[in-house]
Amino acid sequence: MTQEAPLPSERRARLIARVRETGSARVSDLSRVLGVTPVTVRRDLALLVAEGTLEKVHGGARIPARGTGTNGGSGSGGGLGARTGASTGVPLPEGMFAGDDERxxxxxxxxxxxxxxxxxxxxxxxxxxxxxxxxxxxxxxxxxxxxxxxxxxxxxxxxxxxxxxxxxxxxxxxxxxxxxxxxxxxxxxxxxxxxxxxxxxxxxxxxxxxxxHALGSGTAARHIAERGHRRVGLVTSRTSPHSAAVRRGFLAAAADLEFDVVLDLETDPLAGAEWATDAATVLDECTETGVTAVLVHSDREAISLVELARERGMRVPTDLAVVAYDDEVAALADPPLTAVSPPKxxxxxxxxxxxxxxxxxxxxxxxxxxxxxxxxxxxxxxx
Missing domain, CATH: 3.40.50.2300 (Response regulator)
Incomplete structure (x- = not known):
């Protein structure tokens, strides 16, 4: 018969009892005795340290010495210490991940x-x-x-x-x-x-x-408009999970800036079987519709499109300005590609x-x- 897991309050009571019994206890020992994962033990310790019931020590916990709890008093008790991260400002219990074996x-x-x-x-x-x-x-x-x-x-x-x-x-x-x-x-x-x-x-x-990503592609649209382009194109990948956001942001910025997106195509990725056909379609429509600038998602497709445009006698950026999205290898292209760079x-x-x-x-x-x-x-x- 499967034994029911103890309630959190029961588990924490057993944890405290174990620490009292041994004087101090390590996370690995508490995990074994309680039959729970180390992450569950760490969560319980964080709560018990924060409320002053236990004191955090390297790799485990102990009963606080008199007058050295975490909610005041003297001494170097554990608890929610000063170690915080700039990005969230949420403090971590001091020493929570101090030892390599307890990380x-x-x-x-x-x-x-x-x-x-x-x-x-x-x-x-x-x-x-x-x-x-x-x-x-x-x-x-x-x-x-x-x-x-x-x-x-x-x-x-x-x-x-x-x-x-x-x-x-x-x-x-x-x-x-x-x-x-x-x-x-x-x-x-x-x-x-x-x-x-x-x-x-x-x-x-x-x-x-x-x-x-919508904000990023919107920035690209504003850059294109700032360069004086009024008939522009957008090329996105039909396989990328980011394409919808890239398209949404670009079209929203275009509407705000009142320029025409006369080319809006999804293509196969560069390694896909349909890329050559899709790329030819992009360049054909750029010529037919008078597109003078295009945002291409992503770098690999943008570099290939520039190469194919040159083979047709199109000059970049004179005849067609190109902006890439991803900035993985955009700087290595000829010419180097202006690119939106996500903070990877x-x-x-x-x-x-x-x-x-x-x-x-x-x-x-x-x-x-x-x-x-x-x-x-x-x-x-x-x-």
Whole structure:
């Protein structure tokens, strides 16, 4: 017969009793004795330290000495200390992740390891350096593949036993909705990167860090208008989850600035079978409609489009100004491409920070952080 898990109040009472019995106790010992995960122990410790019942020490907790509680008095008691992060301002319990053996393990699943996401990974790795152990898995844009990777990380059957997850899941379709519900039901914190989803019976938002891609493409539209272009084009990828926001922001800015978007096409990615045909269509319509500037999502497609335009005798930026979206390799093009640059490293760093703060305080409000891109002006959009 399956034994029911104790209520949180009962579990915390047992935790306090264990600490009283031994004088002090480590997270790993408390996890074993209570039969719960280390992340659950850390959450309980954070609460008990905050209310002054326990005192945090390296790797565990002890009963506070008389007069040295966390809510006043002398001494160096634990509790909610001064260590805070500039991006959220939410304090962490001092020493929560002090020892390497007690640092939380964070699983990170991204859809690609060779484009866009390497910089996100670098940002996460830098942020996790002193506070968490990061385990990376490369997924895809397929729901089943992403779920397989996530399940392997959280599995009790040979998995690494992560304390939390960073993930960039698919967001469209019923399978994506099922995945969001599964993530919302996990007994560990989840932070989405460059995605926004709701899940669970009440369709509540999952914690997330994402770029405001609509704002970024709007900035590109304003730059194009500032250069005097009145008949412009927009080329987005039919496979990118960011395309809808890029299109929305660009069209909204165009309406505000009262210039004409006479070309609005979705294309295959550069590696897709239809790219050559799609690119030819883009250039044909630019010529037929008098388009003088175009925003292309993303860099690879923009570089290819410039090459194909030159083969047709079109000059960039004289005949056609080009702005790329992503800024992965835009600076290496000939001419170097003006580009919208999402804050990829900052996305990874902020996601790690959100997750470690959730581990320290399970009752904090859900945070949905939105970061802004910046426009880097280069030769492809003219002087």
């Amino acid at each position: 939380p393990t964070i699983g990170m699943v991204v859809p690609s390891l060779d484009y866009y996401w390497p910089e996100v990974i670098r940002g996460a790795r830098a942020a996790a350096h002193d506070t968490a152990r990061l385990i990376l898995r490369g997924g895809s844009y397929d729901v089943d593949q992403i779920r397989h990777q996530l399940a392997a990380l959280v599995s009790d059957d040979g998995g690494p036993g992560v304390d939390g997850l960073l993930v960039a899941p698919p967001v469209d379709g019923p399978d994506a909705t099922d995945l969001a519900d599964w993530l919302a039901g996990l007994d560990l914190p989840v932070v989405l990167m460059e995605r926004r989803l709701v899940g669970g019976p009440y369709r509540e938002p999952l914690e997330s860090v994402a770029t405001d 490293a900052a996305i990874g760093a902020a996601a790690v920070e959100l997750l470690t703060r959730r581990l320290a305080d399970a009752d904090r409000p859900v945070h949905r952080i939105e970061l802004s891109s910046r426009l880097i002006v280069r030769a492809s959009s003219g002087d």
